[in-house]
Amino acid sequence: MWDYTDKVKEHFLNPRNVGEIENADAVGEVGSLACGDALKLFIKLDDNKERIVDAKFQTFGCGSAIASSSALTEMIKGKTLDEALDVTNKEIADFLGGLPEEKMHCSVMGQEALEVAIAKYRGGPVPSHDHGHDHEQEGEIVCKCFGLTDGFLRKVIASNKLHTAEQVTHFTKAGGACGGCIPKIKELIAEVLGEQAKDEPRKPGKLTNLRKMQLIQETLEKEIRPLLWADGGDLELVDIAGANVQIAFRKACAGCVSSGYTAKFVEQKLKDLVSDDITVEEVEG
Amino acid sequence: MKEIYLDNNATTKVDEAVFEEMRPYFTELYGNPSSMHFFGGQVQKKVDEARNRVASLLGAQPEEIIFTACGTESDNSAIRSALEVFPEKRHIVTSRVEHPAVLTLCRNLSKRGCRITELNVDSAGRLDLGELARALDDDTAIVSLMYANNETGVVFPIEEIGAMVKAKGALFHTDAVQAVGKIPLNMATSTIDMLSLSGHKLHAPKGIGALYLRKGVPFRPFLVGGHQERSRRAGTEATSSIIALGKACEQAALHMEEENTRVLAQRDRLERELLTLIPHARINGGGAERLPNTLSIAFEFVEGEAILLLLSEHGICASSGSACTSGSLEPSHVLRAMGVPFTCAHGSIRFSLSRFTTDAEIDTVIRELPPIIRRLREISPFGREMLVK
Ligand SMILES: Cc1ncc(COP(=O)(O)O)c(C=O)c1O
Numbered sequence: 001m002w003d004y005t006d007k008v009k010e011h012f013l014n015p016r017n018v019g020e021i022e023n024a025d026a027v028g029e030v031g032s033l034a035c036g037d038a039l040k041l042f043i044k045l046d047d048n049k050e051r052i053v054d055a056k057f058q059t060f061g062c063g064s065a066i067a068s069s070s071a072l073t074e075m076i077k078g079k080t081l082d083e084a085l086d087v088t089n090k091e092i093a094d095f096l097g098g099l100p101e102e103k104m105h106c107s108v109m110g111q112e113a114l115e116v117a118i119a120k121y122r123g124g125p126v127p128s129h130d131h132g133h134d135h136e137q138e139g140e141i142v143c144k145c146f147g148l149t150d151g152f153l154r155k156v157i158a159s160n161k162l163h164t165a166e167q168v169t170h171f172t173k174a175g176g177a178c179g180g181c182i183p184k185i186k187e188l189i190a191e192v193l194g195e196q197a198k199d200e201p202r203k204p205g206k207l208t209n210l211r212k213m214q215l216i217q218e219t220l221e222k223e224i225r226p227l228l229w230a231d232g233g234d235l236e237l238v239d240i241a242g243a244n245v246q247i248a249f250r251k252a253c254a255g256c257v258s259s260g261y262t263a264k265f266v267e268q269k270l271k272d273l274v275s276d277d278i279t280v281e282e283v284e285g
Numbered sequence: 286m287k288e289i290y291l292d293n294n295a296t297t298k299v300d301e302a303v304f305e306e307m308r309p310y311f312t313e314l315y316g317n318p319s320s321m322h323f324f325g326g327q328v329q330k331k332v333d334e335a336r337n338r339v340a341s342l343l344g345a346q347p348e349e350i351i352f353t354a355c356g357t358e359s360d361n362s363a364i365r366s367a368l369e370v371f372p373e374k375r376h377i378v379t380s381r382v383e384h385p386a387v388l389t390l391c392r393n394l395s396k397r398g399c400r401i402t403e404l405n406v407d408s409a410g411r412l413d414l415g416e417l418a419r420a421l422d423d424d425t426a427i428v429s430l431m432y433a434n435n436e437t438g439v440v441f442p443i444e445e446i447g448a449m450v451k452a453k454g455a456l457f458h459t460d461a462v463q464a465v466g467k468i469p470l471n472m473a474t475s476t477i478d479m480l481s482l483s484g485h486k487l488h489a490p491k492g493i494g495a496l497y498l499r500k501g502v503p504f505r506p507f508l509v510g511g512h513q514e515r516s517r518r519a520g521t522e523a524t525s526s527i528i529a530l531g532k533a534c535e536q537a538a539l540h541m542e543e544e545n546t547r548v549l550a551q552r553d554r555l556e557r558e559l560l561t562l563i564p565h566a567r568i569n570g571g572g573a574e575r576l577p578n579t580l581s582i583a584f585e586f587v588e589g590e591a592i593l594l595l596l597s598e599h600g601i602c603a604s605s606g607s608a609c610t611s612g613s614l615e616p617s618h619v620l621r622a623m624g625v626p627f628t629c630a631h632g633s634i635r636f637s638l639s640r641f642t643t644d645a646e647i648d649t650v651i652r653e654l655p656p657i658i659r660r661l662r663e664i665s666p667f668g669r670e671m672l673v674k
Contacts, residue, residue: 058665
């Protein structure tokens with residue numbers, strides 16, 4: 001049984017703002033029956049078309065999907081459209097006292113519906129996470145099962161600081177059905193994490209060889225192996241020759257089609273956190 | 286709030302009589318049955334009695350019963366044994382609707398050089414025996430097909446299947462975890478080589494199971510070590526649990542008739558009333574032979590977890606084929622294999638009754654469920670469209 005907070009339960013049992021708004025200014029729909037959840041959001045603006053005076057929803061989905069929809073409608077009332085757009089899925093989850101990680105995609109769905117509704121109202125391009133409804137979206141579809149694009153996934157990865165494919169699945173569903181896009185999701189994570197690492201350089205200055213070796217080992221232990229464990233994989237440090245780090249993959253990583261890519265990810269991490277000249281080589285352990 | 290427990294395919298209440306039977310074997314009669322002294326010996330006698338009782342329920346001989354830690358262990362032992370017994374045969378036949386205890390093992394084995402055939406089922410959850418016949422070949426080491434499905438209750442024609450498998454010279458294993466105690470079994474006249482059962486599905490505690498192994502069928506143990514269970518399953522016997530399983534099997538034999546009359550009538554009444562009171566509902570596996578206690582019913586345009594949470598507000602415990610209850614994102618592999626449309630699979634609820642189910646409890650479900658479905662359909666964007674139609 002899910003460990004829902006009292007606030008989630010309360011919003012599920014007594015959802016606020018259920019229904020339709022007949023002459024709504026903006027309507028946003030995301031999800032589908034096939035996905036197992038769907039949300040239709042109705043927004044009514046004041047006479048100056050500035051502030052949201054009313055919001056209603058219809059949701060097909062589990063307890064946390066209904067509670068997240070209810071929370072969202074409560075949170076955006078009284079806000080301008082720009083203020084409403086600033087509401088993040090994390091704020092929706094926080095409003096409810098938190099959601100189990102596996103259920104975070106329910107809060108993401110609320111944020112998406114809001115973006116779609118406002119984009120449609122403003123007549124701009126509709127955001128790219130239409131969950132497979134129409135595939136004319138910006139960005140490249142990564143998860144075919146749920147119709148999710150790289151742009152959307154990057155955004156969720158960055159804003160929620162996700163670092164495993166499993167987390168991305170929990171937050172967005174991507175990779176949760178056939179699993180075919182999981183290697184691609186891992187690449188996206190590595191890219192996003194790489195960009196973030198560039199933003200916050202933590203690299204030490206000039207290193208002695210011994211110190212470099214220590215740091216490589218520490219980084220592998222503390223930063224890299226835990227990420228692999230999360231996916232059932234592991235690696236072993238085989239040797240360090242100067243700046244050349246030799247590793248062997250274990251468990252789920254060994255023989256995995258994406259291990260070549262994982263080696264690159266390890267290399268990038270070591271470059272970012274230890275030293276630019278590091279190269280990583282995969283060897284038979 | 287008193288629970289209305291209709292989730293007996295997930296696990297069952299330990300029968301009071303079973304609990305009383307096992308109770309002394311923790312703090313008083315805690316001896317090891319293998320010991321040479323009187324204190325262990327008296328426990329050995331009770332373990333023997335339990336073995337006789339389990340054998341009796343199955344129509345088997347006591348030496349054919351191996352106690353294990355759970356249904357999952359029995360399933361794993363049977364399939365792995367067959368692969369060791371026939372090192373030259375690398376083909377396993379199973380079905381798409383097996384419990385993960387079989388399916389996950391087979392899928393793992395497929396990455397280790399085994400060829401797996403997962404038989405399909407039709408929309409009512411039935412096998413096509415023609416497909417089985419085509420799948421069997423000289424490379425087939427074992428066929429593992431469940432007796433009754435845990436989600437839908439659909440029963441496979443096990444003896445017919447067994448005869449086909451025997452003709453091809455492969456071993457035949459059945460996961461009868463859901464069938465034991467509900468369907469009369471007689472191993473003396475059966476084609477089954479190995480059969481798995483689990484205590485906690487028949488009012489014994491969790492963490493005890495058994496594997497029936499036909500005399501003369503070659504076997505390699507899964508756990509090796511001491512000489513327990515005639516060296517077929519090492520590890521000091523879980524004496525209290527074994528004694529409980531024996532008592533539970535004795536009780537199951539006494540109540541078998543009731544399962545197939547009174548419990549069946551309750552299930553049928555629940556099914557009939559829900560179909561009458563709730564539009565756009567259908568029975569998963571409705572066209573097939575089913576266990577007397579299981580009802581899997583799909584409500585279109587609503588999501589199972591939401592139904593369960595609202596039922597839970599009334600103390601009603603059931604389970605769902607919905608993706609959202611498990612944390613996985615795909616609805617039940619069983620319903621998907623049956624081709625149940627997504628619209629129904631997400632809103633499928635399983636009620637599983639037991640001999641402890643009362644008529645009043647069934648009345649409560651019949652009273653509380655229709656308004657719950659109506660309420661969720663009112664919230665659902667699809668439900669609205671449908672209600673207007
Ligand atoms: C059909 C079937 N097989 C196997 C099992 C596993 O049994 P256990 O929980 O004792 O390992 C179950 C129950 O969960 C089941 O329903």
